[in-house]
Every structure is written in structure tokens, then in C-alpha cells.
Amino acid sequence: MSKTITIHGSIGMSGDREVFIGITSASILHSLSFADVLNEETGNGYQRRFNPRHSLDFRRYIQTPNSTTIPLTLNLRPSSINSWKIKTLKSGTSQLIIQKDAGKIFAQVDCQHRLSHLSDLEISLPFMTFLGLDIREEMEIFSIINSKAKGLSTSLLDYHESKLVSDLAVEKPELYVALYLNDYDESPWYKQLDLGGEKTSGITRKASLRTMQKAVKRFLSQTNILSDTEPEIVAKLISDFWNAIARLLENEWANPRKHFLTKGIGVYSLMSLAADIYQETHVQKEQYDINYFSGVLSDFIYLIDWSSSGHFVGLGGESGVQQALEIIRKTRQKSKLKMVSHG
16 A cells, blocks of 8 residues: 555746645545644734634535636645655656655645535545745735635734734834733733634633724824834833723723723724823823823713713714714813812
8 A cells, every 4th residue: 555645736836936736635635734723822823713604615515516616725834844745757747745644734825714624525626735835934925815805804914914024013013002902911901802813712802903903003193102202112001091991991891792992982982082191291101101091081981881872872983983082072071171160
């Protein structure tokens, strides 16, 4: 009995990268491949989380008459180099020869949902595998393939970008701050942002990475704070603002599904409120801490009903954010006037 699996095909180039193009059974491709799904705890991997329904939909489709699919995209990573070889034939074609005991040596770059439920099918599928890309190159290709695709988590693309730029704090400061909020263990958002990867058991995500990134960008744009402040200091300042919110609105923070506080409306409008507070005061940067923000917010933040049936019900989109911000600003102004009249 042969100790190898031989797949016939051709060697070519995709851009400046060498690839092998071939056709083999779904069962073989399934047995030899894996999806490197992003683990949000460790930061390893890069793929989107698995959706069984999408995978089963493809299984049903590919078994119907006249069904077809574009080639599956895979990669043979450098670590697997001793488990396979390419043999070029006199005819000009090639053979990909794989050791039967190689295990799962193909990384699924763009085919996770097509392959995952095909372990028992002998249907022939076209595929293209890169030869020897490292994980960073894989991630780049995955992002390029999926950046225009409907349904890919924008937060997962943002996470990819954070790993691919050379200096995140300089090139994408809003993304740097958003990830700081998710990764800094003293942030109330610690491990609470949805990055688009594998869900962690027992943890309820409060908002997406994309939402927070866009909200932080509003703050940076409104304040122009980066003109004289390092991104690291800005990140700590914003974390302290949110810590003050979580401290003052403890019940609302602990029950995100029943309140708008950590939904898009709340996140965007509160980041604009933080910009208001920053712009109207002239204290030293290091004084913008949890206690400072708590003192400012405590004068009025309790007067706002953040519940799902409260002040912000029915609001949505950019116009909804502006309406929510106006409600917050008016509430704050009324509180100031009341304090003056009682002064």
C-alpha cells in the first residue's frame, strides 16, 4: 500500500508567489487541512469564527446536479516542508506528493466553510495552494480576498490590519486605542470587544472592535488631541473616561442587553461627550483620570435613562447618534443651570 497521496496538477505563479493548482476529492482536502481561527484570548490565528449553517448550506449545494465552486485557497506552511514535495513531469505537469501520515498540513486560507462538512464526500474540488507562505502572508491574502466580501466581520479585518501595520499607534491611532481598551486589564472594556474571531465561553461581548474604533476616531477628530499628546497617553485618558462611566452606571454597565450604554448609540455619543469635556477644561493631561471624569459626570449622568425603553429608544444611524448626543448635552446643561440657580 502506498505511503503517499499523489495529486496531479500544475505549478504556476499567483503574482510573485508560487502556487500548485490541482483537483482532488473533498474528503482528502478535508483530512489534510485546518482553519486557523482567531483565538481572542491568545491573539493566535486570523480566521473568522466558524458558522455551521453556512458550511451545511454549501454541503447541500455542492451535491446538487451541475453545482460548481471557485478553487479553494490553501497554503502549505514552511513548517510542513518535510511532509510533501513537488515532482515535475516531462509533460510539463506536476505532482504534489504528500506523506499519508502528514496530518493537517494545509492551512485553509479561503475555504473553511466550504470544506468543514465534506469529510465523507468524494466529490472532486479544484484548489490552489500557496507553497510556503508564513502566517503573516496568509493573513494578508485572507484580508485581500475578504475585504470586499459580504458578511465578513469588519472587526476581524480591523484586527488583521492591527497586526500588519508597522507602527499601529502612529498609522492607525484610533485602532490602537480601541485595542488598548480591549487588552488593558484595568479597562472596563477588557476582553469585552468582539474582534470577529472565536467566541470565548462565558464572556458577553459588549460592542465590536469596529464600533469602538469609529467612536475613538470621533474623539480624536473633535479634540485634535494627537497634535500634542502621545497615543499611549490618549489611550489611558479614554480608558479612565470609560472607567468613570462604568463606575457611575454600574447597573447599566453590568446589563448591556437591557441598556443603550454599550451599544453603538451609547458608545458614539459618549465618546463625543468625552471630547466636550476635554475641550472645555484646561487641566494638565495627567489630571484627566477616573476621579476627574467621575466628578464631572456625576452631576448629570444619572438623569439620563439608558434603558432600552428610555431616552434613546427608536434612535439609529448617524442622525440617531446626533440626537442622543443632543439629549446628553441638554441634560448636562440643565443640570448646570440648576446648580447655578441653587448656588
